[in-house]
Amino acid sequence: MGNPMDFQTILFAVACLATLLFVLKLVLFMMGGADSEIDSDFSSIDDSDASFNFLSIQSVLAFFMGFGWSGVAAMRQFGLSTGMSLIIAIAVGLFFMFVSAYLMRMTKKLNKIVKVDYNELKGQVAKTYTAFAPKGKGQIQVTLNKRLSIVDATNASDENLPAFTDVTINQVEQNIIYITKK
Secondary structure, three states: OOOHHHHHHHHHHHHHHHHHHHHHHHHHHHHOOOOOOOOOOOOOOOOHHHHOHHHOHHHHHHHHHHHHHHHHHHHHOOOOOHHHHHHHHHHHHHHHHHHHHHHHHHHHHHOOOOOOOHHHHOOOEEEEOOOEOOOOEEEEEEEEOOEEEEEEEEEOOOOOEOOOOEEEEEEEEOOEEEEEEO
16 A cells, blocks of 8 residues: 555545544534535435435544544554554544434434424313413413423413412313313
C-alpha cells in the first residue's frame, strides 16, 4: 500500500476534514440554520426514514471521523501495519455511522405526531387540573396514549369542580370531553 507515512497523513487529513465539517454542521444545527438533511421530494421512495437513515450527511461524516481517527490511532499509538489499520478504521467508521444513524432515528421519533382518539377516554377517571365552573371549561389530567396528558374539557354538571378533583369522562362529542364529579 505504499509508504505508511503517506497513508497516515491521508487518514489524518480525512479525520480533520470530517471533524471540521461535523462540528460546522453541529454549530449550524444549534443556531437553527441547518436543522435537517437536504429536503427533496422523492415520490418513488416510500418511507426512506428507516431504510436510508444511515446514508445521511451526519452519519457519513461520523463514518469518516471514526475511520480517520481510529486509523491514525492504530498506526501511531499501536504501531499496526497499514492493512490492519485500514481494517480497524473501516470497522470503527461503520460503528460510528450506525450509532449516528440510530441516534438520529431515535431523535426523529421524538418529533412524531401521535394521533389522538378522545373516544377512548369514555368512562376513564381523570383529575381536574383547573377549577371548573358549572357547565364551564377547563383542563383535566388524564392518561392518553400511555402518557399523562393535560387536555381541555367541559363540565357537564351544574356544580363547581375545584382543581385536583377526581372526575369521570362521561362523553366525547366532536373532540370535546365532558366530565362530571366522580
